[in-house]
Amino acid sequence: MVKDKIDRMLEARRRLAKQLPDPSIVLAGSLMKRMIRCNKPGCRYCEKGRGTGHGPIWILSVTAGNRRVRQIPVPAHLRQETKAGVRRYGEIQKWLRQVSRVNVDLLEERKKR
Numbered sequence: 071m072v073k074d075k076i077d078r079m080l081e082a083r084r085r086l087a088k089q090l091p092d093p094s095i096v097l098a099g100s101l102m103k104r105m106i107r108c109n110k111p112g113c114r115y116c117e118k119g120r121g122t123g124h125g126p127i128w129i130l131s132v133t134a135g136n137r138r139v140r141q142i143p144v145p146a147h148l149r150q151e152t153k154a155g156v157r158r159y160g161e162i163q164k165w166l167r168q169v170s171r172v173n174v175d176l177l178e179e180r181k182k183r
């Protein structure tokens with residue numbers, strides 16, 4: 071009885087393990103857009119209090135070690151690819167949590183034997 075349950079869990083784990091999304095494109099960062107100011111005198115986009123600045127430009131924010139954050143501007147032609155990499159990172163984190171959940175249940179189940 072308990073054995074059957076463990077077998078089912080192992081099977082679920084095998085199935086899950088095969089569903090790992092392709093990790094080769096991951097980007098561990100977040101993509102944000104930002105307006106920028108050129109600071110040229112008389113620029114109507116950057117006028118104090120009224121102008122909204124130029125852009126938006128897209129920035130990939132990546133946390134490096136020792137609490138440093140790198141802000142990497144992403145040109146338009148690389149935006150979709152970058153978005154996909156950031157999304158994939160989230161998908162794989164979700165996948166990892168699912169596998170871990172099964173393993174936690176497995177641990178609990180094995181303790182009963």
Ligand SMILES: [Zn+2]
Pocket residue numbers: 107108109110113114115116123124
């Ligand atoms: Zn300007």
